[in-house]
Structures are given as C-alpha cells and as structure tokens.
Amino acid sequence: GQNGLCWADFMLRRFMLQPSCSKRLVWEIAGVLLVFYDIVVIPLQFFDLPETAFTLALSWLTRLFWTADMLLSFFTGYISQDAQGMVEMRPSKVAWRYVRTRFALDMVVVGCDWLESIVSNDAALSLTGALRVVRCFRLARLAKARNITDYVVNHIRSEGKMIAGYVAVLMMALLLLIHVMACLWSGVRNSRWGGAGDDAESEWKQQALSGTLLERYVLCYHYILALFVGEHIVMPANVPQRIFTVAVLVFAFVVSASFVGSLTTAMTRLQIIASQRSAQFAVLNRYMSDCGISTPLSMRVQRNAQHALRERMKNIPESKVELLALISDPLRSEIHYEVYTPTIARHPFFMLYNKLNPVCVRQICHNTVSPINLSRGDVLFQEFEVPAVPQMFFVCSGRLLYRQGLAESQTVGCKQWLSEAALWTTWAHRGLLQARSECRLLAIDANRFVSIMTTFPTLHAVCYAEAFVAWLQEVDAFAGVSDIGDDSDRSRQLAVEAFTQVDDEFELPIEWRGNRLHSIASGDMGEHFRMRSGSMESVAELVTRPASHFARCLRPHAPSLTRRGR
Numbered sequence: 001g002q003n004g005l006c007w008a009d010f011m012l013r014r015f016m017l018q019p020s021c022s023k024r025l026v027w028e029i030a031g032v033l034l035v036f037y038d039i040v041v042i043p044l045q046f047f048d049l050p051e052t053a054f055t056l057a058l059s060w061l062t063r064l065f066w067t068a069d070m071l072l073s074f075f076t077g078y079i080s081q082d083a084q085g086m087v088e089m090r091p092s093k094v095a096w097r098y099v100r101t102r103f104a105l106d107m108v109v110v111g112c113d114w115l116e117s118i119v120s121n122d123a124a125l126s127l128t129g130a131l132r133v134v135r136c137f138r139l140a141r142l143a144k145a146r147n148i149t150d151y152v153v154n155h156i157r158s159e160g161k162m163i164a165g166y167v168a169v170l171m172m173a174l175l176l177l178i179h180v181m182a183c184l185w186s187g188v189r190n191s192r193w194g195g196a197g198d199d200a201e202s203e204w205k206q207q208a209l210s211g212t213l214l215e216r217y218v219l220c221y222h223y224i225l226a227l228f229v230g231e232h233i234v235m236p237a238n239v240p241q242r243i244f245t246v247a248v249l250v251f252a253f254v255v256s257a258s259f260v261g262s263l264t265t266a267m268t269r270l271q272i273i274a275s276q277r278s279a280q281f282a283v284l285n286r287y288m289s290d291c292g293i294s295t296p297l298s299m300r301v302q303r304n305a306q307h308a309l310r311e312r313m314k315n316i317p318e319s320k321v322e323l324l325a326l327i328s329d330p331l332r333s334e335i336h337y338e339v340y341t342p343t344i345a346r347h348p349f350f351m352l353y354n355k356l357n358p359v360c361v362r363q364i365c366h367n368t369v370s371p372i373n374l375s376r377g378d379v380l381f382q383e384f385e386v387p388a389v390p391q392m393f394f395v396c397s398g399r400l401l402y403r404q405g406l407a408e409s410q411t412v413g414c415k416q417w418l419s420e421a422a423l424w425t426t427w428a429h430r431g432l433l434q435a436r437s438e439c440r441l442l443a444i445d446a447n448r449f450v451s452i453m454t455t456f457p458t459l460h461a462v463c464y465a466e467a468f469v470a471w472l473q474e475v476d477a478f479a480g481v482s483d484i485g486d487d488s489d490r491s492r493q494l495a496v497e498a499f500t501q502v503d504d505e506f507e508l509p510i511e512w513r514g515n516r517l518h519s520i521a522s523g524d525m526g527e528h529f530r531m532r533s534g535s536m537e538s539v540a541e542l543v544t545r546p547a548s549h550f551a552r553c554l555r556p557h558a559p560s561l562t563r564r565g566r
Contacts, residue, residue, distance in 0.1 A: 012091040017076045019087065024076060031069060034062050039176055043183030046190070047213055063113040070106050073098050160273055163266045170266075174259055178228065181248060182220040188244050189220075228252040281305070304375035307438045311373050315440075333366040340365040343394050343442050346415055346487055348495035349464050352509070356499075360456040368448040374398070374435040381419070381429045381483075390422035390446035398439025402484055404431035411436075416486045421472065422446045424465040430481050464498035 017024050037058065041049070049055070074095045080088040088094060226233045227248050236242040284305060288298045318324055324332060341361060345351045354361045372393070374380065381387065383404065400412040412418065412433070421427040423446050453461050471494060475481055485491060492512060499506045 009091050012075070013089065015075050016089045016091060016094070017072075018089075019077050019079065027069070027072065031065065034065060038062065040179065043180045044217075046183045046187035047216055049213070059116075063110075063117065066106070066110050066113065070103075070110060073102065073106070160270060163270050163273075167263060167266050170259060170262055174255070177255065178221060178224050181224045181251075182217065185224055185244065185248075186216065186220045188240060191240075224248065228256060277309070300375065300377050304378070307375045308373060311438075311440065315371075333362055336365040336369065337362040340369045340442060343396055344369065344444070346394065347417060347420070347485070348487065348492045349461075349498075352495050352499055353460060355509075356460065357456060357458060360452065360458075363452050363455075364444070364449060367452060368445045370443050370445070371396075372441045372443050374400075374439040374441065376435055376437055378435045378439075380433040380435070380441075383430065383432050384428050386426075386428045387419075387422065390419075390427060391443040392420050392423050392446065392449075393418040394442040394444075396440040396442060398435065399437045400439060401434050401436045402431050402482075403434075404482060410484060412484055416484060418483045418485065420485045421468070421483075423449055424468050425472075430483050433483065459502045460499055463501050464495060467494050467498050 041055065041058075075091070077087045077089040077094055078097060080086055080093075088097075223233055227245065230249075232245075236245045281302070284301070285298075288301060293301070312320075324335075337358075341354060344361075344365070345354055350361065372380075380393070380400070394417045395412060395414055397414060402410045402412050402418075404410075418433065419427060419429065423444065471490075472481060496506070496508065496512075
C-alpha cells in the first residue's frame with residue numbers, strides 16, 4: 001500500500017541521479033556517439049556491409065548500453081512543472097513518469113536490438129530484408145540527443161560561436177542526409193524490382209555491383225549529391241528508379257531551400273555582430289581622438305571595453321534578460337540568493353548567519369549585492385578615501401594589488417574580501433587597491449545592508465559589529481589596520497564569539513572543528529578577542545568610530561529573548 005511505496009522510495013532514494021549531474025551527462029554523451037555510429041553504419045547494410053569483429057563488438061556494446069539505459073531511466077530525476085520547476089527525485093514518481101512517456105519507445109527499440117541478435121543467429125529466420133527493417137528502428141534514438149543539445153546551448157556564451165556551431169551542425173546534417181539517401185539508392189539499384197532494365201547502362205551496373213565497397217559507396221553518394229544540385233549523371237532505367245529519383249529531387253528542393261535560407265541567416269547574423277562591434281569601437285576611437293585622450297589612457301579604455309564585452313558573453317547582465325523583469329520578485333530573490341551566497345558565505349559571519357537566518361541573507365543578496373568588473377590598471381579606491389557610498393567587496397576572480405603607505409604591496413585574490421569595516425562603522429580606506437588583471441567583484445552596499453538588518457532584529461549582527469570595532473581599537477590604526485580580510489582564525493573567532501554571546505548553546509560548524517579553533521569551544525581565546533562594552537573611543541576617528549549607526553538601528557528593535565530563544 002502507501003506505506004510500502006514510501007518505504008521503497010526511502011530505500012531507493014540513495015540511488016537517484018540528478019538529471020543534470022556530470023555522471024548522467026557523460027552517459028548521454030556516450031549514447032549520442034552510439035546513435036551517430038548507428039546513423040552511419042545502419043544504412044550501409046544496403047551495400048551488404050561485411051560483419052567484422054569490430055562491428056559485432058559494437059553491436060553488442062550498443063545493445064547492452066541501451067538496455068542499461070532503460071534501467072538508468074528509472075533512477076534519473078526530472079524537472080517537474082507541477083512543482084514549479086523543482087527536480088522530482090522520488091523513485092515512484094520518476095518511474096511512473098518514465099512508464100507513461102518514453103518507456104514504450106525504448107522498449108520497442110531495445111526489443112528490436114535483441115530481435116536482431118535472434119534473427120541473425122537463427123538460420124531459419126535469417127531474412128536480409130527483415131534484419132534491415134529491425135535495425136532501422138534503432139535510429140529512433142535520435143530523440144536522446146536533445147538533452148546534449150540543450151546542455152551545449154546553455155554553456156556556449158558567445159553568440160558568434162553559437163552561430164558557427166549551428167552552421168557546422170547544418171553541414172553535418174546535410175552530409176548525413178545525403179549518406180542515407182545514397183545507401184537507399186544502392187538498395188533500389190540492387191533490388192530485383194529496381195535493378196531491372198539496366199542493360200542499357202551495363203557500365204554503371206558493372207561498377208555499381210562488382211566494384212569495391214568504397215567505389216560503390218562513392219558512386220551512389222555522387223549520384224545523390226548531383227541530384228541535390230539539380231544534375232543527372234545517370235538516367236533512371238525503370239519506373240522504381242524514376243519514382244525514387246523524383247522523390248529525391250522534390251525532397252532535395254525543399255531541403256536545399258531550407259538549408260540555404262538557414263545558412264544565409266546565420267552568416268548574415270555573424271556579419272551583423274562583427275559590424276556592430278567594429279562600429280562601436282570606431283565610435284569610441286573617434287571620441288577619444290576628438291577629445292585628445294592620451295595614447296596610454298586610450299589603450300586602457302579599449303582594453304576595458306574589450307574586457308566588458310567578454311564578461312558580457314561569459315556572464316549575461318541581468319538587465320539584458322528581459323524575461324527576468326516579468327517573473328515575481330520572490331523568484332528573483334531566490335535567484336540572487338543562489339548566485340551570490342556561495343561568494344559572501346566565505347566570510348565567517350555571513351556563513352554562520354546564513355545557517356541561522358537564511359531569509360535575511362536572501363534579502364541581502366537581493367537588495368544590496370551588485371557585481372563590479374575591473375580592467376587591468378583600474379583603481380577601486382585610494383588611501384584615506386572616505387567613500388560616498390560605503391561598500392564591502394568580495395573578490396570573485398582576478399588579481400588585485402593593495403598598497404598601504406610605504407609598506408610592501410600585497411596581492412589580493414579569490415577567497416578574500418575588502419573594506420569589511422564599512423558595514424559596521426564609518427570607514428576611511430587604509431590603502432590603494434588596483435586591479436592587476438581582469439577582475440570581477442561583488443559589492444555589498446552598507447546603507448542598504450543596515451536597513452535590511454533592522455527588519456530582522458536579531459542581536460548577532462550587533463554583537464559582531466561591537467566585537468569587530470573593539471578589535472579595531474586593539475590594533476595599531478596606522479600599522480595594523482588594513483582593508484584586506486580573509487577566512488583566518490581571527491575572523492572566525494570574532495564571528496563565533498558573537499554568536500556564542502547571543503546563544504550559549506551555539507555549536508561550531510562541522511567544517512571548523514578539529515583545527516586551531518578548538519580554543520573557541522573551550523572558551524580559552526584570551527582577552528584580545530573578548531567582547532567589550534562601554535564607550536569605544538577610536539585611535540583614529542575615521543577608523544574606529546563606534547558602530548553606532550549600526551547598533552543604534554538594531555538594538556531598539558531587538559526583542560527581549562531568552563538564551564535558548566535566540
């Protein structure tokens with residue numbers, strides 16, 4: 001009954017595969033390669049292709065592969081439209097959907113594969129015509145190539161490459177189509193009803209019947225290719241041949257018109273893309289020339305523009321996706337949450353707070369985070385600059401150089417962040433940050449961040465802000481304070497101590513256990529990182545001004561919570 005079905009779902013869930021996982025993708029690529037092998041080899045049976053050890057081995061490999069694919073289809077989830085695009089992973093639902101959709105087709109195709117082995121091994125049933133009909137059913141597996149096509153389309157970022165790939169697919173499809181038609185023509189010429197009346201063309205028949213496999217194949221391929229361009233190299237000798245020739249001519253007319261139209265459209269699109277870029281850069285160069293821009297700056301501007309175009313190909317800006325403007329705001333919030341959380345969760349506070357209050361982190365990602373692209377040589381901020389719009393930055397890709405006074409320069413890369421203090425207090429940048437390569441960063445707007453945190457009045461952010469500013473007071477403002485932050489013991493200690501102060505039963509994340517942070521769990525941190533209350537008088541007014549703009553916003557709204565409730 002229902003209990004047995006739930007038990008079966010529970011036991012089989014561990015064997016389920018995501019529809020877009022790498023294992024399933026590799027399996028489908030192997031299936032597409034076998035399908036292309038069938039497309040080439042099966043029509044060649046009209047040339048009485050001799051069976052070798054290689055073809056026999058591949059026949060059995062194909063047979064076993066698609067039999068296993070049927071079993072694998074029972075354990076591959078699918079995207080459910082009824083569940084608002086969620087992946088359905090319940091074995092019973094997956095199996096029922098497969099039985100209702102593709103099971104019948106797969107059963108016919110796989111059954112024909114095994115029937116082929118029975119027919120070919122039984123002398124009494126070794127009928128050449130029946131064997132060819134059975135093998136033709138295997139071409140129905142072309143429907144399997146759709147998932148691979150969708151994957152390739154979704155992962156090609158360049159429109160030019162997409163069009164070039166489309167043209168290549170058109171050419172390959174045309175060549176394969178001519179291949180199939182050439183094999184059919186050979187079958188017609190060699191049949192009893194299609195080969196009659198060839199006495200007037202004894203030379204053709206001699207070459208078509210007695211030549212090598214390659215000679216016969218090239219001759220038939222030449223004949224069909226000539227029909228596609230409207231040329232007759234051999235006139236049909238009887239009614240069946242003439243019917244076949246007329247059918248090919250009509251089919252070739254339709255296919256050629258469609259092919260030429262698609263090819264012309266693709267090539268025109270490529271030319272439009274190239275001309276648009278050339279025109280854009282020409283206007284840019286003309287503008288810089290009219291304004292008398294120096295050559296070094298002009299080169300930097302061009303390089304930045306080229307980088308921006310490459311970034312647009314790799315990561316389509318949200319403003320360019322028109323359909324995103326039509327979907328609901330909660331769905332866009334979930335998109336931003338999945339896109340930005342892996343980056344900002346590198347910071348210990350956001351990592352812990354996401355486990356505690358993912359709704360707030362989702363709002364932060366949706367309303368405060370924005371991507372920034374930098375080209376080589378761009379300066380993000382200067383030393384002692386007080387930003388008009390305070391922001392915290394996370395490095396996603398690229399390499400930057402941070403110089404602080406006369407001190408040695410530092411390299412900033414992925415898994416590091418900058419200007420964290422801007423979230424918790426008024427901040428003046430302590431150094432100069434310059435891009436040394438093409439970079440992509442995420443910026444958190446500090447003002448919006450505070451506004452959102454006031455709508456989720458928990459004390460964790462307040463305690464962390466006080467702890468962070470207290471730590472700033474402990475270090476030398478001019479020698480030790482820096483804009484650079486990373487996932488160090490100090491960062492984790494501040495976050496863990498703040499969360500422990502709010503909730504006595506707070507537990508360390510599993511991934512943080514067993515390392516040098518064991519001292520946090522035992523409470524032996526030392527007074528250097530302890531929470532401090534009272535006035536926070538700064539060692540430099542702009543560096544360690546109290547986090548009053550943050551704490552005062554939150555504390556009046558924070559409810560009176562018990563330790564357990566927090």
